[in-house]
Amino acid sequence: MWQPEIETMDPERLRALQLRRLNETLAFIMERAPAQRKKLEDAGYGGAPLRSLKEIEKLPFTYKKDFHDNYPFGLFAADKRDVLRLQGTSGTTGKPTINGYTRSDMELWKDLIARIARAVGVTGEDTAQISFGYGLFTGGFGLHQGLEHIGVTVLPLSSGNTDRQLMMMEDMGVTVLVATPSYALYLSEAAREHGLGGRLKLRVGLFGGEGCTPEMRKTIEDNLGIVATNNYGLCEITGPGVSGECIERNGQHIAEDHFYAEIIDPDTERVLPLGEKGELVLTTLTRRCVPVIRYRTRDITRLMPGACPCGRTHVRMTNTLGRSDDMMIIKGVNVFPSQIESVLVGMEHIGPHYLLLLRREGLHDTLEVQVELAPSEDIESYAKLEGLTGRIREKLRSVLGLNVKVTLVAPQTIERFQGKAKRVVDLRNG
Numbered sequence: 001m002w003q004p005e006i007e008t009m010d011p012e013r014l015r016a017l018q019l020r021r022l023n024e025t026l027a028f029i030m031e032r033a034p035a036q037r038k039k040l041e042d043a044g045y046g047g048a049p050l051r052s053l054k055e056i057e058k059l060p061f062t063y064k065k066d067f068h069d070n071y072p073f074g075l076f077a078a079d080k081r082d083v084l085r086l087q088g089t090s091g092t093t094g095k096p097t098i099n100g101y102t103r104s105d106m107e108l109w110k111d112l113i114a115r116i117a118r119a120v121g122v123t124g125e126d127t128a129q130i131s132f133g134y135g136l137f138t139g140g141f142g143l144h145q146g147l148e149h150i151g152v153t154v155l156p157l158s159s160g161n162t163d164r165q166l167m168m169m170e171d172m173g174v175t176v177l178v179a180t181p182s183y184a185l186y187l188s189e190a191a192r193e194h195g196l197g198g199r200l201k202l203r204v205g206l207f208g209g210e211g212c213t214p215e216m217r218k219t220i221e222d223n224l225g226i227v228a229t230n231n232y233g234l235c236e237i238t239g240p241g242v243s244g245e246c247i248e249r250n251g252q253h254i255a256e257d258h259f260y261a262e263i264i265d266p267d268t269e270r271v272l273p274l275g276e277k278g279e280l281v282l283t284t285l286t287r288r289c290v291p292v293i294r295y296r297t298r299d300i301t302r303l304m305p306g307a308c309p310c311g312r313t314h315v316r317m318t319n320t321l322g323r324s325d326d327m328m329i330i331k332g333v334n335v336f337p338s339q340i341e342s343v344l345v346g347m348e349h350i351g352p353h354y355l356l357l358l359r360r361e362g363l364h365d366t367l368e369v370q371v372e373l374a375p376s377e378d379i380e381s382y383a384k385l386e387g388l389t390g391r392i393r394e395k396l397r398s399v400l401g402l403n404v405k406v407t408l409v410a411p412q413t414i415e416r417f418q419g420k421a422k423r424v425v426d427l428r429n430g
Contacts, residue, residue, distance in 0.1 A: 002111065002118040002150070006257055007312045014313065015053060018260050021285035022056065023049040029291055032077035035070050036062075036293070056260065056283065057271055062295045067097045067236060078102050078289040088136045089235040089334060096136055099235050100289040106145070108286055109238055112255055113146020116244025117176075119253065119310070120204055120229045124151025128176035129169055131183055132209065133159045138239030139209050143178045146241065152176070159183060162190050170199055177205045177226070180332030181212035185363055188223030202226045208233065208240050209332040211320055216363045230319050236295055237282050243317055251304045251316030258286045261315065262294070263303055266324035277302040279324045280317065298325045326424060328358060330367045333402045337423045340369060343395045349388055350374055353414040360428040368405040369396065375411040 001007050009017070029036045030047050043060040050056065067075060076083070084103055088096035101109065122128070128147050132139040140158065147154050155172055157165055159179070165187060168174070177184060184207055191200065205220060205228040217228045231244035232252055242259055243252035254261050259282050263272045266279040280297045284290075300323060304316040328335045337356060344354050351372040359366050371392060385408060393406045 001312070002114040007115065007253075007314065009257070009313055011313055014256055017257055018285060019050065019053050021257075022053070022260060022283065025283075025285055025287075025291045026050070026293070028077060028288070029293070033075065033291065035066075035074045036077070036291075039066075040293070053260065056262070056294065059293055061269070061281065062236075062292050064097060064236065064296075064298075068095060071095050072098045073100070075290050075292075076100055077291055083289055085141075086136075087138050087141065087235065087239065089138070097235055099138075099238070102289045105238070105287055105289050108258065109142060109241060110146045110149040112238070112241030112258065113143055114150045115255065116231045116241060117147055117150060117152070117206065119244055119246040119312070120206070120227065121247055122147070122150070122152060122176055122204060122206070126175045126204075127153040127155060127172055128178055128206075129155045129157055129165070129172070129174040131157055131159050131165060131177065131179040131187070138233065138235050139178075142233070142239040142241060143206065147176075147178075162187060166191055166194060166196060169202070170196060173201045175201050175203050177202055177224070179205070179207060180209040181207045181216055181220070181228075181230075182210060182331050182364055184220050184224075184228070185216055188220045192223045197225070200224065205229060206231060206244075210329045211322075213363070219363060232299075232317070232320065234297060234299075236290075237284060237292060237297075238287060242282065246308065246310040246312060248308055248310050250308060251318055253308070253312050253314045253316050254303075256314040259283065260285060261303060261317070263301070264296075266296075266298075266300075274303050274305050274315075277321065280320075298323045298327065300324055328356070328365075328367065328424070330365055330404070331402055333400060335367065335400055335402075339399055340396065341423075343399055344369075344371060344392070347392070347395075350392070350408075351411060354423065355414050356424045358424065358426045358428055365428065366405065368407060370407045370409050370414065372409055372414055373411055 039060055082102045083100045084106055085101045086098055088098040130140055130144055134140040144154055144156055184205055202224050203226055205226050208231045212230050220228050229245045231240055233240035233242040243254040245252050262281040263278040264281055265272055272278045280299045280301050282295050284292045299320045301317045301320050326337055345352055351374045353372045355370040357368040389406050389408055397403050
């Protein structure tokens with residue numbers, strides 16, 4: 001273990017620590033974060049310390065919209081001179097969700113990653129290949145700095161160029177692969193096709209950024225001969241490191257000394273008992289640049305009661321079971337229908353109606369965008385249709401950051417709705 005005295009803390013002492021840190025966070029927000037202070041005051045919070053953790057249920061939720069409405073720095077509680085790094089994720093309107101990190105936030109983040117790495121047996125003897133994309137996305141830099149923190153040799157390849165990925169994996173004696181599950185699956189299939197089997201030294205996969213089904217995990221493990229593990233995080237809270245599996249792979253341990261977790265009914269917003277499935281809500285307990293109270297993650301999971309054979313006492317969450325909103329995750333990229341709509345609406349030769357079809361091909365999730373031709377269009381030339389399809393596909397790629405299938409359909413083909421339109425059709429289980 002990286003921090004055994006904390007990771008095996010007596011639950012009663014852990015709850016007392018959470019309450020103390022929660023009150024410190026609330027006091028810090030009231031003093032340093034005007035936008036968040038106003039939201040708390042509007043909800044009736046006057047600044048007095050909470051007497052129990054249950055009283056957090058009286059506090060308002062924080063939503064992704066709060067980050068967008070206060071873009072870029074409106075939720076920050078730290079002075080600009082104390083911010084060492086800015087990272088983020090794509091937004092629904094072209095603006096990213098921005099989070100910042102002070103020096104203490106960065107040190108905390110390193111320890112969080114160190115915990116999940118040590119929990120699956122990663123040590124300073126390992127060499128880790130990071131095949132996450134680098135940039136605003138928190139995954140690449142988050143895992144990078146945390147693995148270096150425990151002495152791991154890091155190979156920061158980023159994503160793409162599969163032949164080079166496999167060459168470096170073999171030549172550098174890589175033992176740990178860091179990637180999205182879908183890209184790890186692609187790499188594993190390519191490695192099998194190249195006959196790399198016994199020549200690779202891989203033994204552990206640290207996967208995140210999207211869900212990983214048991215079938216996908218087994219295929220990756222069979223192809224690469226590794227133990228594949230999942231971890232969880234999100235930009236608005238800190239990035240990867242919120243939770244991760246231990247070697248038992250019986251749920252992901254949440255770092256409860258840094259995050260307070262609740263499960264709510266996403267429709268009624270009622271807090272559910274331990275063990276019931278619902279939406280995960282997280283509160284940061286130690287962050288200083290952007291402390292967050294009761295963030296609605298939209299991820300569906302459940303908290304698992306009972307001790308873990310590994311000896312850690314922090315509560316575990318199941319791997320995420322889906323989302324409570326309309327966000328899709330395709331190849332590790334967050335995709336919102338509104339992003340696609342912003343590209344299509346007003347574009348020449350096409351109408352305003354579209355449909356998004358989610359499918360699973362093998363073990364991969366795919367997205368098809370069906371677009372109606374405008375009623376007035378009379379495009380009979382195959383070349384013109386191909387050209388229009390290509391332009392739409394390229395514009396979507398530039399906004400979404402990934403390639404999707406585009407299909408042009410005849411006018412009046414897509415169903416109309418009198419109420420709220422259903423733009424997403426999930427065919428993965430059909």
